[in-house]
Amino acid sequence: MPQRTLLLVLFDGVQSLDVTGPLEVFAGAERHTPGTYRIRTASLDGGPVRASSGLTLVPDGALTEVPDPHTLLVPGGEGTRSPDPRLTEWLRARGPRARRLVSVCTGAVLLAAAGLLDGRRATTHWAHCDTLARDHPAVRVDPEPIYVRDGHVSTSAGVTSGIDLALALVEEDLDRDVALTVARHLVVFLRRPGNQAQFSAQLAAQTARRAPLREVQRWISEHPAGDLTVDSLAARARLSPRHFARAFRDETGTTPGRYVDRVRLEHARRLLEDSTDGIEEISRASGYGTPEAMRRAFVRTLGTPPAEYRRRFHPAPAH
Numbered sequence: 001m002p003q004r005t006l007l008l009v010l011f012d013g014v015q016s017l018d019v020t021g022p023l024e025v026f027a028g029a030e031r032h033t034p035g036t037y038r039i040r041t042a043s044l045d046g047g048p049v050r051a052s053s054g055l056t057l058v059p060d061g062a063l064t065e066v067p068d069p070h071t072l073l074v075p076g077g078e079g080t081r082s083p084d085p086r087l088t089e090w091l092r093a094r095g096p097r098a099r100r101l102v103s104v105c106t107g108a109v110l111l112a113a114a115g116l117l118d119g120r121r122a123t124t125h126w127a128h129c130d131t132l133a134r135d136h137p138a139v140r141v142d143p144e145p146i147y148v149r150d151g152h153v154s155t156s157a158g159v160t161s162g163i164d165l166a167l168a169l170v171e172e173d174l175d176r177d178v179a180l181t182v183a184r185h186l187v188v189f190l191r192r193p194g195n196q197a198q199f200s201a202q203l204a205a206q207t208a209r210r211a212p213l214r215e216v217q218r219w220i221s222e223h224p225a226g227d228l229t230v231d232s233l234a235a236r237a238r239l240s241p242r243h244f245a246r247a248f249r250d251e252t253g254t255t256p257g258r259y260v261d262r263v264r265l266e267h268a269r270r271l272l273e274d275s276t277d278g279i280e281e282i283s284r285a286s287g288y289g290t291p292e293a294m295r296r297a298f299v300r301t302l303g304t305p306p307a308e309y310r311r312r313f314h315p316a317p318a319h
């Protein structure tokens with residue numbers, strides 16, 4: 001198996017966890033299977049950089065002196081807001097030579113500034129998705145998933161999603177057993193798919209200002225199999241259906257129907273991951289009514305049917 005060189009780019013204001021999270025994953029895989037990865041870090045001039053937390057990181061060398069890597073990983077952090085133009089130019093010149101481009105959090109902003117995301121689907125930290133889309137219209141920004149893989153370019157959301165993406169790359173390079181071993185060592189789960197949303201329904205939607213609407217949000221989350229039609233929810237909030245639908249959208253940023261859909265999908269996913277209940281039982285408990293209705297929702301949103309989702313993400317029983 002050929003050794004893959006992995007280069008992590010360092011700069012002042014970098015988010016230290018964007019660096020150390022993926023670094024520990026790849027280093028763990030190298031310890032498990034020696035000769036798999038050769039890991040290097042580099043800054044523009046080869047000097048130490050100060051992370052946004054105040055931590056000082058000492059690179060292995062200068063970016064101008066490193067050979068072209070197999071995998072080029074660009075972390076995010078406050079330093080991406082006003083990056084050194086030399087860094088952008090280095091990425092523009094050297095990024096296309098890498099076999100695999102990876103960004104964590106706002107590292108996607110640096111890739112986009114270098115023109116490396118043009119025409120591609122990408123993601124970044126939820127708080128910066130709108131800015132990335134506005135400043136780089138040639139990039140198809142998807143704010144939902146924790147990471148996106150488009151050809152040889154992979155982008156991830158904030159901080160811990162970089163670990164998820166790194167584990168997925170290790171699984172691709174080696175196999176699932178190695179990735180699982182690394183995940184266990186780091187005490188993280190090897191079961192977050194890239195299309196998992198950055199937010200739960202409760203976090204993705206704003207919390208309503210008015211108490212009756214907040215109560216409706218709580219009721220939906222606690223009763224996914226209940227009558228969650230607009231008429232029923234409006235009656236619970238003591239509003240007319242039209243007034244309720246408008247107020248819910250204005251105060252939460254999403255429609256009642258979309259909120260219900262997300263809550264039900266999350267509930268079904270948790271049961272598939274954490275229980276041994278059958279598909280039919282889960283479909284009823286999650287408010288879908290039938291396995292076919294649940295299957296359609298999974299395929300439409302996650303691109304995979306419930307049975308396959310469970311096969312991939314249900315933890316194996318301990319031996």
